[in-house]
Amino acid sequence: TLLMVDTGATMIALSYETAEKIGLGVNDSDFSKVARTANGISKVAHVDIDEITIGDITVNNVKAIVVEPGKLDINLLGMNFLSKLKRFEVSGKKLLLVQ
Numbered sequence: 001t002l003l004m005v006d007t008g009a010t011m012i013a014l015s016y017e018t019a020e021k022i023g024l025g026v027n028d029s030d031f032s033k034v035a036r037t038a039n040g041i042s043k044v045a046h047v048d049i050d051e052i053t054i055g056d057i058t059v060n061n062v063k064a065i066v067v068e069p070g071k072l073d074i075n076l077l078g079m080n081f082l083s084k085l086k087r088f089e090v091s092g093k094k095l096l097l098v099q
Contacts, residue, residue, distance in 0.1 A: 001075060003054070005088075005095060009078030012049070012064035013037065018075050019047070019066040026066050035065060042071040052081060057099045059084045 001018050013035075019026055030045035044065040052059050059081055082088050086098045 003075045003077040005082070006076040006078055007082065009076045011078045011080045012052075012062060013044075013072060013076040013078065014047075014064055014066050015072040015075055016066055016069040024049070024066060030066075031068050033065075035067070037067060037072060039071055039073070043068040054097065057085070057097050059099075 001022060003012075006013075014022075014024070016026070024047050026045045026047065031043035033044050033046065034041055035044045036042075044067050047064050047066055049062045049064050050060065052062055054077075062081055062084070064080075082097075087096075088098065089096050
């Protein structure tokens with residue numbers, strides 16, 4: 001699943017379509033909160049993700065939001081993931097993640 005690193009995002013934000021694809025079951029009734037996204041105001045559902053692996057980096061027990069269907073074009077890797085790392089840095093066109 002493609003993720004864009006977004007240091008301005010507090011949490012990981014997944015599209016409804018991605019959540020479905022990776023097996024995070026959300027129901028219509030789960031969309032009980034509202035969040036401001038790049039596409040405007042959207043309803044969101046809070047989910048807990050047991051494990052996220054990017055390359056050789058694995059982070060456990062991460063909270064995320066799932067954005068209502070059709071409202072998020074790209075998944076966002078937010079600060080709640082990045083803050084669990086020792087460090088991250090951008091150098092040119094490369095992103096370095098250190099656990």
